[in-house]
Amino acid sequence: MISRRSVLRGMGQASAIATLPSFSLTALAQAPKAVPLTIGIGGYTFAYLPLLAAKATNILLEEGLDVSLVNTGSGTNTLAAMLGGSIEVSGLVMSDVILAAAKGQKIQAFAPLMSQYASDAIISVSAAKKVGIEPGMPLKERMARMKGLVLAVSGRGSGIDKLWRYMLALGGLDPDRDVTLTVVKLDQMYSALKSGQIDGFNTTAPANNRAVDEGLAVWVARPSQGEVPGLENFLYTALCARPGYTADKADVAGKLTRGLARASQMLQDNPKEVGRLMQKEFFGQTDLQLIESAVVDQRKTAAVPPTLSQQQFDQNLEFMVRFGHDVKGVTYRDVIDPRLLSA
Structure with a gap:
């Protein structure tokens, strides 16, 4: 052995x-x-x-x-x-x-x-300003402020879908009523964010890192860094x-x-x-x-x-x-x- x-x-x-x-x-x-x-x-x-x-x-x-x-x-x-x-x-x-x-x-x-859990969530800079999400906010408050946003998932019931639902619930939101979860192919999420078709997505690197590095988006939840309760x-x-x-x-x-x-x-x-x-x-x-x-x-x-x-x-x-x-x-x-x- x-x-x-x-x-x-x-x-x-x-x-x-x-x-x-x-x-x-x-x-x-x-x-x-x-x-x-x-x-x-x-x-x-x-x-x-x-x-x-x-x-x-x-x-x-x-x-x-x-x-x-x-x-x-x-x-x-x-x-x-x-x-x-x-x-x-x-x-x-x-x-x-x-x-x-x-x-x-x-x-x-x-x-x-x-x-x-290596799928980190981002939203566009404009969306963050619209809902009032700022650096240093506690995770629950960030999630509570996500109401009204359009967020990408790779498919209904996918890992990305589940993670959005899990994190939004931490902020007291109902994912089926308080946000719009829309299906976007994984390799098109960055482009959809850049063009304004969606407000955010969660996925593994490097697409999310790219959006943040280019100043298009901000981090809104980082399971990869152990900040999401229950997913450490x-x-x-x-x-x-x-x-x-x-x-x-x-x-x-x-x-x-x-x-x-x-x-x-x-x-x-x-x-x-x-x-x-x-x-x-x-x-x-x-x-x-x-x-x-x-x-x-x-x-x-x-x-x-x-x-x-x-x-x-x-x-x-x-x-x-x-x-x-x-x-x-x-x-x-x-x-x-x-x-x-x-x-």
């Missing part, structure tokens, strides 16, 4: 990697042939930050894995590919894993990605596979888990360098300074140390029950395989 100690041992090497983040040609030539592995993700967003970092910095290659990322376009598509057997490993939001289990579909998380230390996304994967492919799963742990530590130690490499690998059309600053801003969302705890599971379950999902029969062992992180 691969122990938590062996997984964490590799994290100590992250500082050295921060100054020399990629292979030398000599080291690459001498390394054993890497094992190919395809991982499905719903898009190139910071919801998968440690995985993108591990890939961009060559950490996964150093661990002996030749990882190819497949952008399925959505978590729903990723889940379907996993259930259909076309993808062995995938990055998924924990709520999707729990919902799958409630339907009798067997998928388990075996390595954490984000240990904070929230297991947001994780790497998942079919049950038994960590036993059947212990070597591959162990290398992957260890690589993610190293990448998460590197995000803490040298976020700008990780940002530079991520921009080069995944975000070539996005300003380098924006990606660097977004990584600095979001680095604390990465799971360090990596945990998949009962408490994290319970928190996810309670969040879903709040929205009427029938998931009370789902257990920790149904959706989480902690063997790689066990002592």
